[in-house]
Amino acid sequence: TVKMIIDTDPGIDDAMAIFYAAAAPEVELLGLTTVFGNVSTPTATRNALRLLEATGLDLPVAHGAETPLALPPFTPSAHVHGDEGFGDIPAATPKHQQIDEDATEFLCRMAREHKGELVVCPIGPLTNIAHAIQRDPEFAKNVARIVIMGGSLHEGGNITPHAEANIYHDPHAADVVFSSGANVVMVGLDVTHRILCTKSDFSAIAAQSPELGGMLQQMSVFYLKFYESVDKLDGCSLHDPAAVIACTHPQLFTTLSTPLRVSCEGETSGATLAAPDNKRPPVDVCIDVQSSEVKSLFLKRLALLP
Numbered sequence: 001t002v003k004m005i006i007d008t009d010p011g012i013d014d015a016m017a018i019f020y021a022a023a024a025p026e027v028e029l030l031g032l033t034t035v036f037g038n039v040s041t042p043t044a045t046r047n048a049l050r051l052l053e054a055t056g057l058d059l060p061v062a063h064g065a066e067t068p069l070a071l072p073p074f075t076p077s078a079h080v081h082g083d084e085g086f087g088d089i090p091a092a093t094p095k096h097q098q099i100d101e102d103a104t105e106f107l108c109r110m111a112r113e114h115k116g117e118l119v120v121c122p123i124g125p126l127t128n129i130a131h132a133i134q135r136d137p138e139f140a141k142n143v144a145r146i147v148i149m150g151g152s153l154h155e156g157g158n159i160t161p162h163a164e165a166n167i168y169h170d171p172h173a174a175d176v177v178f179s180s181g182a183n184v185v186m187v188g189l190d191v192t193h194r195i196l197c198t199k200s201d202f203s204a205i206a207a208q209s210p211e212l213g214g215m216l217q218q219m220s221v222f223y224l225k226f227y228e229s230v231d232k233l234d235g236c237s238l239h240d241p242a243a244v245i246a247c248t249h250p251q252l253f254t255t256l257s258t259p260l261r262v263s264c265e266g267e268t269s270g271a272t273l274a275a276p277d278n279k280r281p282p283v284d285v286c287i288d289v290q291s292s293e294v295k296s297l298f299l300k301r302l303a304l305l306p
């Protein structure tokens with residue numbers, strides 16, 4: 001099994017990724033850390049607690065960074081994930097609370113305690129990961145892998161023509177991670193745009209898993225509407241679940257090893273660029289995926305949930 005911490009801004013596809021991780025026998029989830037992105041960090045923490053409570057897992061949630069490393073704070077746009085992050089599902093107060101440690105402390109400690117084994121799977125902006133790298137010089141070496149949902153090599157952006165949303169919201173943090181020397185895998189739009197889930201897929205999920213799958217189906221209504229109106233697509237990308245699946249089933253992805261840098265200004269801000277001449281260490285960028293296998297794994301594992 002893969003010992004995993006998911007760093008998240010829940011978010012509809014974040015909820016899908018977390019439920020997937022909870023269901024997958026290959027994952028030993030150690031906790032969640034939260035970050036701004038789809039929602040503000042306080043909302044992300046509340047949502048993360050709520051998702052874990054729904055799965056019945058009693059795991060630590062550590063509250064993370066509330067602002068980007070260098071960019072000014074921003075107000076999340078609610079048009080993709082809804083005001084509270086879960087589409088039209090109303091906000092609810094979780095029963096549990098976050099732990100006292102913040103996300104950075106928690107990440108650094110877990111990387112030390114599970115040296116060489118911990119896989120960190122960030123599915124939001126990379127601010128917490130950059131803080132951990134900056135705080136503990138051993139962090140990048142202690143983690144087995146950092147498997148990121150974010151970026152795009154050839155696919156263009158989704159929030160601007162050049163940038164993918166998670167990288168765009170904190171490009172400086174992404175650049176810290178890509179230059180850290182950690183074992184980094186980038187699961188970006190080049191692959192996630194090829195893994196689509198339709199309305200009927202969500203109905204099938206809800207039929208097999210009425211409680212949690214039903215919750216995902218309810219959330220997906222809002223998300224699918226966004227994809228239909230903006231991209232004219234009958235289906236939504238499984239962005240965040242793809243990163244979790246890349247942690248457990250790397251053989252389903254084809255990677256290209258290249259140094260990466262992140263544009264931090266101007267119109268291309270947030271673009272992830274191959275920088276072959278750069279002296280920084282290479283990153284494994286996913287450039288192809290066995291999409292039908294990834295999708296059937298997603299459907300199969302979610303069916304295990306109540």
Ligand code: BDR
Pocket residue numbers: 011012013014038080123124149158164165166239240
């Ligand atoms: C990423 O941005 C967020 O909207 C999603 O949750 C995902 O992590 C996709 O670009």
Ligand code: CA
Pocket residue numbers: 008009010011013014037038123124240
């Ligand atoms: Ca996300």
